Amino acid sequence: MKRLIIKIDRELCNGCGNCVTGCAEGAIQIIDGKAQLVKEQFCDGMGACIGTCPTGALTLEQREADAYDEHATNEHLKKIGRAPLLQEPIPPQTPPFSKPLGDHIHTHGHGAFQGCPGSAARSLKNTQNAEVATSTQGLPPKINNSELAQWPVQLHLVPVKADFFQDKELVVMSTCGPIASADIHWRFLRGRAVVVACPKLDRTDNYVEKLAAIFASNNIKKIITVRMTVPCCRGLTMMVQEAIAQSGVSIPHEETIMDLDGSIK
Structure with a gap:
C-alpha cells in the first residue's frame, strides 16, 4: 500500500x-x-x-x-x-x-x-463549579451565524472539483479543531473553503492523492493547515506538503498550530 x-x-x-x-x-x-x-x-x-x-x-x-x-x-x-x-x-x-x-x-x-502523547487523557480546566450549558429547548434555531459556505466538509466526501473550491483559500483542518476552539468560524472559515481530516484515525490511504487532485483541479489561492499541537496531528501538515508537491501547482501554504485549549501557538 x-x-x-x-x-x-x-x-x-x-x-x-x-x-x-x-x-x-x-x-x-x-x-x-x-x-x-x-x-x-x-x-x-x-x-x-x-x-x-x-x-x-x-x-x-x-x-x-x-x-x-x-x-x-x-x-x-x-x-x-x-x-x-x-x-x-x-x-x-x-x-x-x-x-x-x-x-x-x-x-x-x-x-x-x-x-x-496526544491520546493521553487530561482535564483542561476545572469544571466542578462550572455552569452547565443552557438547554436547547425554547432557544431560537441558532444564536451565532455559521461561516460554513459548503457541504460536505470531510475529505473523503468532498468532490475533487467543486465551485466552492474555485478562487478560494482552502483550510485543511484537524477534525478536533472545531471542538477545541470556539473561534473556528470567524477565525478560519469566513470566506474560505474547508476540508476536515484526522491523520490518526481516518483511513488515510488516498488522502495525499485526493488533496493533490483538489489542488490541481481548482484555482486554490492559498492553503491553510490548522492542526492540533499533539504529535500525531503533525501528519496532517505532512500530507498537505506532499500533496502540494504531487499536484505540480505552486500554492502558498501556511500552518497554524492550535493548543488543546483552542489558543493559537
Missing part, C-alpha cells in the same frame, strides 16, 4: 538516539551509529518522532510500504523490553482507525502512559 512513513537522512543523522526514545512504537534503532527504521509495519506514519531530531534528519514521505500493524508492534515492544502500546493488542486484521478511544490508556496502575 502507499502511505506516509518515516524517512531518515543518514547524512544528517548524528546518532544521538533521541528518535529511538521518541518513537512510542520502537520502530527506530541506532545501527552502526545511525538511526534506522527497523521494520515498516512498526511505523504508524504519524511523525511524532520528528520533533525529537536536532539535525532535521527525520521527515515523512509517501511511498509503497507495508501497512502499520499494531499487533506486531506490540509483540516487537515486548521483545525489546518496552511496555506495549495497548492493554490488549488488537488483532492485525483490525484497521487502526477502528480502535476504541481508550485503547492507548493504561488504567491498572502499572506505570506511566505509553503510546502517542
